[in-house]
Amino acid sequence: MLRQASRLFAGKRVAAFTPMRALSTSMPRFSSEKLTITLPETSFEMYNCEKPNLDVEVSKEELLDMYTKMTTMRRMEMTADSLYKAKKIRGFCHLCNGQEAVSVGMEAAITSSDHVITAYRCHGFTYLRGGTVESILAELMGRSTGISKGKGGSMHMFAESFYGGNGIVGAQVPLGAGVAFTQKYLENPSVTFALYGDGAANQGQVFEAFNMAKLWDLPCVFVCENNKYGMGTSDKRSSANTEYFKRGDYIPGIKVNGMDVLSVYRACQYAKEWTTSGKGPLVMELATYRYGGHSMSDPGTTYRTREEIQHMRSTSDPITGMKHILIENGVATEADLKAIDKEARKNVDDALKKAEAAPEPPLSSFHTHIYQAGSESSKTVRGREPNEIYHY
Numbered sequence: 001m002l003r004q005a006s007r008l009f010a011g012k013r014v015a016a017f018t019p020m021r022a023l024s025t026s027m028p029r030f031s032s033e034k035l036t037i038t039l040p041e042t043s044f045e046m047y048n049c050e051k052p053n054l055d056v057e058v059s060k061e062e063l064l065d066m067y068t069k070m071t072t073m074r075r076m077e078m079t080a081d082s083l084y085k086a087k088k089i090r091g092f093c094h095l096c097n098g099q100e101a102v103s104v105g106m107e108a109a110i111t112s113s114d115h116v117i118t119a120y121r122c123h124g125f126t127y128l129r130g131g132t133v134e135s136i137l138a139e140l141m142g143r144s145t146g147i148s149k150g151k152g153g154s155m156h157m158f159a160e161s162f163y164g165g166n167g168i169v170g171a172q173v174p175l176g177a178g179v180a181f182t183q184k185y186l187e188n189p190s191v192t193f194a195l196y197g198d199g200a201a202n203q204g205q206v207f208e209a210f211n212m213a214k215l216w217d218l219p220c221v222f223v224c225e226n227n228k229y230g231m232g233t234s235d236k237r238s239s240a241n242t243e244y245f246k247r248g249d250y251i252p253g254i255k256v257n258g259m260d261v262l263s264v265y266r267a268c269q270y271a272k273e274w275t276t277s278g279k280g281p282l283v284m285e286l287a288t289y290r291y292g293g294h295s296m297s298d299p300g301t302t303y304r305t306r307e308e309i310q311h312m313r314s315t316s317d318p319i320t321g322m323k324h325i326l327i328e329n330g331v332a333t334e335a336d337l338k339a340i341d342k343e344a345r346k347n348v349d350d351a352l353k354k355a356e357a358a359p360e361p362p363l364s365s366f367h368t369h370i371y372q373a374g375s376e377s378s379k380t381v382r383g384r385e386p387n388e389i390y391h392y
Contacts, residue, residue, distance in 0.1 A: 032059045035329055043263040047246045047253035049282075052270040056262050060331045066108055066261050067322045067337070070100040072344040073124045074319060076133050079348055080123065080140055084296045088356075089140045092167075093154045094121040098259075098291040101318035102225055103128050105264025106193060110272060112161055115183070117176040118195040120155035121225075121290075122165035129162035133348055138355035145358040149369065170196055170203030173222065177209040180220035180281075191272045195223040199230020201244050210248050210281070217280035221271045222248065224285045225258070231294045232303045248283035258286030259316040262325070289316065
């Protein structure tokens with residue numbers, strides 16, 4: 001296993017952060033001038049460690065990049081919502097509307113040499129880690145141009161240094177600890193963020209991963225994306241202790257305002273510095289909120305009120321919050337932001353047309369991509385029945 005992991009990580013280099021723009025060349029250019037923005041005192045709550053500096057240094061271009069990504073992500077998820085309702089997406093589909101600050105803030109703080117693994121609300125992470133909107137929508141619709149060749153669907157999307165998209169509750173957490181073990185074993189100066197929801201926070205394997213990570217002081221950040229409801233159950237009903245950032249016990253923790261992209265950005269910078277400096281793992285709780293149900297089959301209103309959802313939309317929306325920061329700091333005007341919104345809508349709509357036009361994967365491909373090339377123990381794969389045999 002270590003030899004396989006060594007091949008996986010071999011040649012990895014720490015790359016500088018490069019903003020990923022979704023804007024056309026006709027859009028206005030924005031300055032790389034740095035700003036210092038001071039976060040509210042309430043942005044962080046700490047457990048057995050010191051609070052990060054509340055001053056965030058970020059360029060105007062990076063701020064616009066975060067806004068663009070969140071806007072694109074929101075539009076992509078709204079498109080997926082419509083496709084599901086039109087029965088063009090079948091099976092499971094978990095959207096991240098309302099939680100855009102989590103993935104965008106995290107991605108802005110790390111590099112392509114750092115690693116991320118998450119649960120099934122993964123479309124946004126896939127996009128930020130290098131997937132295209134077209135490849136994500138195509139995957140959701142089961143098309144051959146999908147990022148997993150149309151054979152994975154909503155919960156199984158992968159990209160460089162991104163390990164999904166995992167459908168078994170909490171199972172990605174020990175996998176993330178394993179990735180971090182490889183990083184330490186190979187002396188790779190990078191970090192793994194292993195994300196799980198509040199609904200998975202009581203899984204035994206989560207605490208087993210905590211234990212091993214601390215024993216070996218692995219560069220792993222265990223991130224609880226607390227959106228208040230595990231499926232249809234409030235965290236207050238499912239957990240005797242809802243202070244998830246303190247659940248590591250012997251591992252320090254930080255609770256972050258997960259609806260503010262700059263708070264997430266600063267917290268993830270802090271977490272990377274902490275873990276890669278040899279201090280061991282960290283537990284992070286991102287207090288966030290999903291606007292929709294647990295999945296598309298859940299209306300999301302039987303266990304919470306519409307008023308609660310509307311209150312969160314009107315007071316804590318991450319995109320609206322970033323919009324205020326951009327305007328108040330003179331980074332962009334209302335007209336600039338409307339142009340970005342329009343461009344994001346066009347990009348997603350164009351990606352949708354291409355995804356819909358793509359064919360479904362051929363039946364002959366259904367037994368492929370089971371093993372890594374060269375690791376097959378046999379040249380045949382059994383199908384659904386004993387007499388159904390496929391040959392490589």
